[in-house]
Amino acid sequence: MKTLKMIGFTSLFIVLIIIFYNAPKLKLISGFAAKNLASSFFIANRSEDYTNKTDNSSPLIKLANSKINLKEKIATSNVWGFAKEKAVYRDGIGAILVNKDTVLTDDYLKPNRNLTSIPLPYPYGNLPAKDTIFNNVDYQLLNNVINNSFVGDYKNKPKNTRSLIVLYKGQIIAEKYADGFDKNSLLQGWSITKSLLTTCFGILEKDGDFDINQPITAFSDWLKDDRKNITTSQLLRMESGLEWEENYSTICDVTKMLFKDNDLTKRPLSKKQTSPAETVFNYSSGTSNILSALLRKQFNTHQEYLDFPYQEFIDKIGMHSMLMETDIMGNYVASSYSWATTRDWAKFGQLMLNDGIWNGEQIVSKKWVNYITTPNKTSNNEYGGHWWLNKGDYMPNVPKDCFYADGFQGQRIFVIPSKELVVVRFGVTELNRTEFYTMFDHLLKTICKSIQ
Incomplete structure (x- = not known):
């Protein structure tokens, strides 16, 4: 015993x-x-x-x-x-x-929204999409490609695709959802949120209110050391030289920020510059939240900051399902947290395909779209301005002008200007480039007659 x-x-x-x-x-x-x-x-x-x-x-x-x-x-x-x-x-x-010390009240600020329906067919409005048939599209083969993206395994795990939509020339040519999901289901963008936030700086740039190439003066602590020379562009291109560890399998900067901190901008803002700017590519969710803090500094009030993405961009293009989450301090968590329907995510891609124009209004300039799709100096043609690129031919069966917003577990918004295509995939399986360029290899063959 x-x-x-x-x-x-x-x-x-x-x-x-x-x-x-x-x-x-x-x-x-x-x-x-x-x-x-x-x-x-x-x-x-x-x-x-x-x-x-x-x-x-x-x-x-x-x-x-x-x-x-x-x-x-x-x-x-x-x-x-x-x-x-x-x-x-x-x-x-x-x-x-x-946590136990957090004090929340019922009188918190939240964004003012304009949810007035836009009386145009999807994607440019909130009416049903046009029933458009393109003679150069093999719809039977296209449907087979789409269906194959939902069935079978990837690396011995179910693909777990939840939604997939293809826009060609601004019209839906394919759309499919897993059981339990439909066109009204909200899906989390994860790091696609980074590309959403970048668009806000594109709007400021278009209006002449902001110069991304000037050193940042908004953070007083930065003015005391080498960080005083960091520009917004260097943050957007993930080559500021700021220290940051992005490893979700361990306790590090990014996991502490997301799952410990109340103010998700404070930790990344405290990091020192450990490499000269434009010498190292370091993908950093902390950098995106610094940009969120910088965006907030452009407004006199917290309410103006909260309203800006919706009033100047999101609601203007009818992404009425969109919700961007904030931290306790009211900062948009630009690194990670946003939700929308698949159709609304596709509108975002279509805006970029249109060189920033929506229903005749220039939301961001063509110059801005060129900027975000131009490779930085340090990523071997893989990364631009908070958008991923294929200019390095990382997906060999996909046109090199393809650029995409990329989120955890295979959330993707692909934009291919040369093919007039927007492809959006959401799910809960971490697919890599191989799976996507295999899908595109088959997809492009279904619409090859007049777009090669």
Whole structure:
């Protein structure tokens, strides 16, 4: 009996040691699960059970026990009863992680929206899309390509595609959704949010209110060291030289920022410049949140900042389903958190395909579209201005003028000007370039007669 007790005590001691040394990682797991569940449930109207079995089902995140409190509009999560985290939903600005010291009130600011329906067919308005048939499109083959993007496995895992839409010459030629999803389903953009935020600087640039090539003077601490020479363009191109670790498998800058910090701009703003600007390409979600802070500095009030993306861009092109989430301090989480329907995400791609013009109005300049699609100096033709590029022929079966917004788990908005195409894919499987250029190889063959 004594031996059994000793074994029991020893086992318990070992478990407690393991928990103690992994407590920070467990809190990140709980934080991700709680935040993800709150947003999925309250923004996208997906059930607690569905979210926990799908979006929160990755090898570590599935360790979390996550639940919804509908009355209080919160999601809570823990791992084996430890590392408890809570996310609170607030209408108009999304879900945020909170701790015991967080004080939230009901009189928070949220964006003013103009949700007036635009009386034009999709994509330029909110009326049904035109029933357009193109003689040069092999629709049977096209449908086979689209269907194959939903079935089968990728690297021994189900593809888990949730939606796929193809716009050709501004018209829908293919659209498909997984069971339980449709054209009204909201889907999270993750890092596509980075490309959304960049558009705001394009608007400022067009109006002559901002010069992205001038050193940033908005952050007083930066003026005391080499950071005083960093330009907005260098941030947009992810080559500012600022220190940042982006590794979601460990405790590092990005995971601390997203699942620990109240102000998601503070940590990246505190980072030092460890390399001269324009010498190193360092993909950084922290940089995108610095840009969010910089955007906020352009306005006299918090309300003006919150309204700007919607009034000058999002609602103007009829992306009325869009919701950009903020942190506790009211900063847009430009690195990661935005939601919209697949059709509305495609509108964003169509705006870029149109060189920034929407229904006759220049939202961003053609010069801006050229800027975001011009490679930076340090990424071997892979990255432009918060958009990914194919100029380095990374997807060999895809035209080199293709550029795309890229988010976690295979969220993509592809724009191919030479083919007049916008292709949007959302899901929960981390597809890589190989899977996408294989899809494009087949897709382009279905519409090859007049566009080669």
